[in-house]
Amino acid sequence: xxxxxxKAIELIDQENRNERNIQVQVFHVETLYGPGVPDEDVxxxxxxxxxxxxxxxxxxxxxxxxxxxxxxxxVGCVVYKPPQHGIxxxxxxxxxxxxxENIKELARESSPPFLIRVDKRGHAFHERL
Numbered sequence: 001x002x003x004x005x006x007k008a009i010e011l012i013d014q015e016n017r018n019e020r021n022i023q024v025q026v027f028h029v030e031t032l033y034g035p036g037v038p039d040e041d042v043x044x045x046x047x048x049x050x051x052x053x054x055x056x057x058x059x060x061x062x063x064x065x066x067x068x069x070x071x072x073x074x075v076g077c078v079v080y081k082p083p084q085h086g087i088x089x090x091x092x093x094x095x096x097x098x099x100x101e102n103i104k105e106l107a108r109e110s111s112p113p114f115l116i117r118v119d120k121r122g123h124a125f126h127e128r129l
Contacts (some may be wrong), residue, residue, distance in 0.1 A: 001056055001080070002089065003028040009096055022104040025126040026054075039066050047073040052107055056080040056087060059116055061129060071129065078103055078124070081117045091120045098122030 010026035029037050032045060037070065039059055046053050053060060053075060060066050060077050060123055070077060080092055096103070099122030106116050106124050115129040 001028070001054055001092075003030055004052075005089075005096065007091065009100065012097065013100065022101075022108055024104060035091060039063070040069060043069050043075055046075045052076040052112075053080060054069055054078045054080075056082065056092065061127075067129065071113045076107055076110060076112040076114045076116070077129075078107065078116045078118060081119050083120045095120050095122045099124045 006026050006028040013024060013026060029045070030041050033041065039057075042053060043060075045051070055077065056079065058079065060070065060079060069075075080087075080095060083091065095118055099118050102122070103116060103118060103124045106126065107114075110116070110126070113129055115127045116124050116126045117123045
């Protein structure tokens with residue numbers, strides 16, 4: 001995901017916190033490693049931090065080595081499912097803002113490893129990993 005989107009979600013989530021909301025910390029992988037991080041390192045760091053990977057990169061669930069590592073380490077993934085016409089930044093932002101509370105709820109209710117897909121309308125749903 002773009003670093004600015006991760007920062008925006010973190011800021012929105014901070015402003016929306018109350019006793020009923022699931023509280024999370026959002027940060028972009030580049031703040032930990034810099035640009036160009038291999039997927040394997042991202043997956044291992046997610047396990048170490050007890051974090052959930054949020055990405056628009058289907059490689060996390062289509063590349064067999066990534067899928068195997070995610071299952072082995074028990075990591076959760078949330079992946080944006082772009083519309084047929086391609087990925088547009090604004091649609092991606094809307095999807096995460098509209099679906100954020102539902103995404104957090106699904107992630108909280110899920111035992112890793114899991115895969116949650118988010119469509120352009122912000123609908124989040126489990127998909128087989």
